[in-house]
Amino acid sequence: MSGPSGEMTAILATDCGSTTTKAILIQKVGGEYRQTFRGEAPTTVEAPFDDVTRGVLNAIQEVEELSGRRILEGEKILTPAEGGRGVDIYVSTSSAGGGLQMMVAGVVMAMTAESAQRCALGAGAIVMDVLASNDGRPAHEKIERIRQLRPDMILLSGGTDSGTISHVVELAEYIRAADPKPRLGGSFKLPVIFAGNKDARNRIQDILGDRTALVMTDNIRPVLERENLAPARHKIHELFLEHVMAQAPGYGVLIGWTGAPIMPTPAAVGLIMEQAARQQGLNLLGVDIGGATTDVFSVVDGQFTRTVSANLGMSYSISNVLTEAGLEKIQRWLALLLPEQDMRDRIKNKMIRPTTIPQTQQDLALEQAVAREALRLALEQHKALAVGLKGVQQERTIADAFEQGEGGKSLIDLYRIDLIIGSGGILSHAPRRVQAMMMMIDAYQPLGLTRLAVDSIFMMPQLGVLSQVNERAATEVFLKDCLIPLGSCLAAEGQAKPGEPCFAYTIRFGDGREEKGSLCFGELLRMELVAGAVADLQAEPSRSFDLGAGKGRAVSLKVEGGVVGLILDARGRPLSLHKDPSERPAQLHAWAKAVDLYPE
Amino acid sequence: MSSEFRTRNPEPGTRNIGVSMAHSYTPGLRVTPRTVVRKRRILPIPGQVLVREGQAVTAGTVIAQTDLPGKVHTVNVVNLLGIVPEEIRRYMLKREGDMVQAAEPIAENRPFIKWLKTRVPAPITGTVESVSEVTGQVFLREPPKPLALSAYLDGHVVETFPGQGASVETVCSLVQGIFGVGGEAVGTIAVAVAGPEEVLTPERIVESHRGTILIGGSLIGRDGFARAKHVGVCAIVVGGIHDLDLKELLGRDLGVAITGTEQVGFTLIITEGFGRIAMARKTFDLLASKAGRRASCSGATQIRAGVIRPEVIIPLGERSAVSGQRSEKEVSKAGGGLKVGDQIRIIREPHFGRICRVSDLPADLRLLPTGSKARVLEAELDDGERIIVPRANVELLEA
Numbered sequence: 001m002s003g004p005s006g007e008m009t010a011i012l013a014t015d016c017g018s019t020t021t022k023a024i025l026i027q028k029v030g031g032e033y034r035q036t037f038r039g040e041a042p043t044t045v046e047a048p049f050d051d052v053t054r055g056v057l058n059a060i061q062e063v064e065e066l067s068g069r070r071i072l073e074g075e076k077i078l079t080p081a082e083g084g085r086g087v088d089i090y091v092s093t094s095s096a097g098g099g100l101q102m103m104v105a106g107v108v109m110a111m112t113a114e115s116a117q118r119c120a121l122g123a124g125a126i127v128m129d130v131l132a133s134n135d136g137r138p139a140h141e142k143i144e145r146i147r148q149l150r151p152d153m154i155l156l157s158g159g160t161d162s163g164t165i166s167h168v169v170e171l172a173e174y175i176r177a178a179d180p181k182p183r184l185g186g187s188f189k190l191p192v193i194f195a196g197n198k199d200a201r202n203r204i205q206d207i208l209g210d211r212t213a214l215v216m217t218d219n220i221r222p223v224l225e226r227e228n229l230a231p232a233r234h235k236i237h238e239l240f241l242e243h244v245m246a247q248a249p250g251y252g253v254l255i256g257w258t259g260a261p262i263m264p265t266p267a268a269v270g271l272i273m274e275q276a277a278r279q280q281g282l283n284l285l286g287v288d289i290g291g292a293t294t295d296v297f298s299v300v301d302g303q304f305t306r307t308v309s310a311n312l313g314m315s316y317s318i319s320n321v322l323t324e325a326g327l328e329k330i331q332r333w334l335a336l337l338l339p340e341q342d343m344r345d346r347i348k349n350k351m352i353r354p355t356t357i358p359q360t361q362q363d364l365a366l367e368q369a370v371a372r373e374a375l376r377l378a379l380e381q382h383k384a385l386a387v388g389l390k391g392v393q394q395e396r397t398i399a400d401a402f403e404q405g406e407g408g409k410s411l412i413d414l415y416r417i418d419l420i421i422g423s424g425g426i427l428s429h430a431p432r433r434v435q436a437m438m439m440m441i442d443a444y445q446p447l448g449l450t451r452l453a454v455d456s457i458f459m460m461p462q463l464g465v466l467s468q469v470n471e472r473a474a475t476e477v478f479l480k481d482c483l484i485p486l487g488s489c490l491a492a493e494g495q496a497k498p499g500e501p502c503f504a505y506t507i508r509f510g511d512g513r514e515e516k517g518s519l520c521f522g523e524l525l526r527m528e529l530v531a532g533a534v535a536d537l538q539a540e541p542s543r544s545f546d547l548g549a550g551k552g553r554a555v556s557l558k559v560e561g562g563v564v565g566l567i568l569d570a571r572g573r574p575l576s577l578h579k580d581p582s583e584r585p586a587q588l589h590a591w592a593k594a595v596d597l598y599p600e
Numbered sequence: 601m602s603s604e605f606r607t608r609n610p611e612p613g614t615r616n617i618g619v620s621m622a623h624s625y626t627p628g629l630r631v632t633p634r635t636v637v638r639k640r641r642i643l644p645i646p647g648q649v650l651v652r653e654g655q656a657v658t659a660g661t662v663i664a665q666t667d668l669p670g671k672v673h674t675v676n677v678v679n680l681l682g683i684v685p686e687e688i689r690r691y692m693l694k695r696e697g698d699m700v701q702a703a704e705p706i707a708e709n710r711p712f713i714k715w716l717k718t719r720v721p722a723p724i725t726g727t728v729e730s731v732s733e734v735t736g737q738v739f740l741r742e743p744p745k746p747l748a749l750s751a752y753l754d755g756h757v758v759e760t761f762p763g764q765g766a767s768v769e770t771v772c773s774l775v776q777g778i779f780g781v782g783g784e785a786v787g788t789i790a791v792a793v794a795g796p797e798e799v800l801t802p803e804r805i806v807e808s809h810r811g812t813i814l815i816g817g818s819l820i821g822r823d824g825f826a827r828a829k830h831v832g833v834c835a836i837v838v839g840g841i842h843d844l845d846l847k848e849l850l851g852r853d854l855g856v857a858i859t860g861t862e863q864v865g866f867t868l869i870i871t872e873g874f875g876r877i878a879m880a881r882k883t884f885d886l887l888a889s890k891a892g893r894r895a896s897c898s899g900a901t902q903i904r905a906g907v908i909r910p911e912v913i914i915p916l917g918e919r920s921a922v923s924g925q926r927s928e929k930e931v932s933k934a935g936g937g938l939k940v941g942d943q944i945r946i947i948r949e950p951h952f953g954r955i956c957r958v959s960d961l962p963a964d965l966r967l968l969p970t971g972s973k974a975r976v977l978e979a980e981l982d983d984g985e986r987i988i989v990p991r992a993n994v995e996l997l998e999a
Contacts (some may be wrong), residue, residue, distance in 0.1 A: 018904065027825050032877075042621075045843055046907075124770040138675045139673070139674035139737075140671060140672060141673075141676065143671075143672045143674075144671060144672075165734065166734055166735050167735075168683065169731075169734040170734075170737060171731070172733040173730070173732055173735060173737060173739065174674075176730075177674075177729065177730070177739050177741075178672070181645075203734055291904075292904055311855060311856055315855065315857070316857065316903055316904045317856055319853070319854060319856070320857055321854050323852065323853040323854075323855040324855070340844070341843070341844050342875075343844055344842070344843035344844060344874070345842060345843050345874035345875040346874075346949065347843070348779075348843045348846075348873075348874040349874050349875070349947070349948070349952070351857050351903065352779045352857060352873060352874070352901075352903060353873070353948070353995075354903060355992055356947055356948040356990075356992055356993045357948070357968075357972065357974060357990050357993060358948070358949075358968075358970050358972075359948060359949065359950060359952050359968055359969065359970065359989070359990055359993060360949055360969055360970065361969055361970055362949075363948070363949050363970075364970040364972075370948075408912075409856030429972070431968075431970050431972040432971055438911045494775070516824045538662070564947045566942070569630030585642075598971075599971055
């Protein structure tokens with residue numbers, strides 16, 4: 001039942017993923033919102049079912065069975081919540097069928113084309129290709145490329161308002177010549193959003209009006225010094241619902257059930273991360289490592305950036321991690337070396353049978369080694385895009401990923417990242433939480449003091465879409481039920497010879513206990529500090545090392561605990577792995593033992 | 601959180617398994633001596649359908665055809681002539697829709713001094729598609745390329761889609777593989793090994809295998825590939841391959857499992873996985889029993905959304921009474937769950953590739969050597985040994 005002030009008391013949210021549809025029930029308990037029950041079922045967007053609502057209903061039925069609460073009447077969701085039955089609102093996200101796939105075009109690669117890319121990424125899309133007048137490809141190659149790709153929509157930008165129009169018109173002519181077809185619904189016209197020079201609109205209409213479903217919106221770069229991504233991003237979401245979702249099997253019905261527009265899954269994840277960062281005043285880095293793709297999100301000084309590494313993942317794309325990282329990079333994390341042929345065959349077998357799970361320690365270590373490389377590569381790609389506009393006024397809003405060509409300062413200063421959030425099966429389902437923490441520490445190599453957390457059951461998409469209609473419920477559940485705090489990591493930047501001092505520390509726990517010690521270069525230490533506990537940490541690095549205050553300068557910090565505790569990392573930055581492969585297993589064993597990484 | 605809330609939130613180290621996911625094994629690949637397969641054959645762009653419902657077709661019958669639009673080439677006429685875009689039409693020798701031959705002038709300027717005259721030649725033979733007064737570009741399109749869509753199967757047309765294509769149906773034996781490379785192929789089934797455990801070595805591939813769909817045993821290596829290509833084998837079906845040999849065959853590392861367009865000289869289908877793995881006895885016996893029969897096959901594989909598995913289809917030459925690749929009964933059976941006594945294949949280390957029977961299905965979560973808790977089954981190997989395997993790591997071998 002809705003509360004006395006008309007507040008919602010029961011909320012149902014689903015995320016229709018490529019393979020699984022996940023439903024969560026959120027209820028108001030003792031004045032606060034908590035996630036109480038969840039259910040899941042295979043997604044049914046493909047044959048033999050061809051109807052996404054089957055999977056949604058199955059997942060809701062599981063919630064009903066577990067909660068004892070009646071939510072469905074036949075195939076209808078009971079609203080509002082009344083007398084212990086029904087829900088006040090139902091919301092959903094979707095990435096089924098490969099999510100939102102876009103192609104973007106702009107005149108200059110480092111300017112409007114990149115603005116278009118940031119806009120599409122921020123809207124939750126996978127960008128299939130970035131086309132620009134100066135991308136180095138001859139015209140016929142561009143046209144052939146547009147024709148071959150079958151995106152869900154194209155975002156065309158180019159030219160500042162009142163600037164020249166010929167270049168953006170040229171891009172439109174290429175699109176017309178290619179006559180591209182949409183990915184879904186072969187007989188429909190491909191949606192094209194024009195967000196370029198407003199003076200070119202008539203020309204663009206003449207060229208593309210009859211061949212495509214053309215939509216005009218405000219210029220994403222009205223002047224060179226300013227980006228205006230929000231209007232185009234909203235158009236992307238509108239067209240996602242009208243053209244992409246409406247043509248996916250069953251979505252026409254699903255749209256009728258929801259109390260807020262269905263969002264692309266990554267857009268919803270970005271939304272909840274941005275809101276949490278804003279409310280807590282944090283700089284955060286988030287990653288969602290899936291089977292096919294890895295999304296990286298960052299919120300630094302309130303500025304949100306999203307990138308997606310479309311072919312880095314742990315099942316469908318696992319083999320591509322091997323291709324991109326190379327064999328040696330994966331092997332360097334393995335204490336027990338595997339012959340190349342065996343390792344390659346195991347990775348390919350995971351690719352072709354993506355739902356299998358490691359049964360042996362060796363298999364688990366291999367998957368976690370691959371994950372370290374996938375996380376590292378995805379962050380590298382993110383860093384390349386997450387750079388600030390240099391000396392230029394910025395106008396950005398939530399979900400506007402941005403980047404600005406060469407010369408912009410990177411936003412990802414690891415000393416300034418307060419919290420790293422990991423999500424995705426390999427992190428959320430790691431047999432020991434310390435494994436998730438070490439995968440992220442090894443891959444990201446945080447500097448100074450950083451908190452780490454994992455998403456318990458990947459409910460960020462549902463919370464993101466919910467935040468549009470009930471921000472309080474979404475944020476409360478995000479902080480209380482979604483995130484599992486792993487703990488904190490203090491890491492020193494610098495290099496020395498093995499055995500040389502790195503830093504000394506003194507920790508004063510809440511109960512008055514005090515612990516002192518020192519770490520030599522190459523050492524790792526794990527200390528218990530439970531979730532919710534806070535301790536005072538003073539650390540003094542030797543002259544070659546920096547803990548955030550400068551080389552050799554002491555730091556005084558408040559550290560927060562978690563299910564893993566506190567990790568003191570004196571292995572150096574960049575992380576120093578033994579160059580001799582025969583010596584490395586002993587080093588990896590020592591580190592694993594220090595943090596109790598694997599069963600003995 | 602209060603204990604009154606029963607949640608399915610997994611404890612650390614457990615997999616996410618709900619009621620509806622209780623049967624969380626990988627649905628088996630189909631290996632069946634008799635079924636009905638229906639293939640929807642659709643042109644990439646609208647065209648002309650050449651068959652009618654009820655018509656008998658062979659794999660090579662062209663059922664629909666269309667003209668694929670030619671490639672587009674651009675010529676920046678205004679730059680070449682040193683004029684402004686608004687004036688371009690005054691300098692054009694050809695108009696939209698005109699045919700042009702390669703090297704034929706499409707535009708020229710008219711200088712006072714004749715020898716300063718510049719002509720812009722057409723880079724291709726084709727048609728003038730458009731002339732832009734904004735950018736000064738001229739778009740030329742190559743002539744269309746005809747595309748003929750074959751039936752792929754020996755069978756009957758059961759449905760036509762005007763302007764798009766048709767559905768072809770056949771009563772057949774069907775073997776689905778786990779992974780393949782290369783596109784559609786049609787040939788005669790030949791068996792090159794005595795049993796499913798044997799390796800398809802180069803010596804076993806002989807001249808008479810030209811044009812065949814060649815059935816091997818547990819493995820084929822790079823030397824076998826080279827021999828098969830030399831002989832002109834149409835397709836190879838084996839239990840496993842090594843990834844290093846696949847890399848050599850493709851000339852690159854395969855990153856993402858979307859295949860079907862590779863041109864490696866033959867179509868390759870593996871039935872079990874990567875490594876040396878004996879082909880399942882049932883699969884081998886079925887294929888061996890069809891030696892000498894004509895079959896269609898495809899290596900096209902897609903693991904993600906819209907799963908496509910490679911296949912060998914051996915038409916039985918009968919008309920079907922029941923249509924559709926999978927009857928309703930079959931679909932529900934596929935989702936019906938594992939039972940004690942079911943034959944399964946283990947699809948992950950440490951018993952990867954073993955075929956055994958389910959001996960117990962404990963309901964509770966069990967601790968794995970990795971420290972994870974997962975839903976498992978107990979299986980009995982041929983030698984009577986009983987092993988514990990996560991349910992996610994087995995595949996039901998369909999009866």
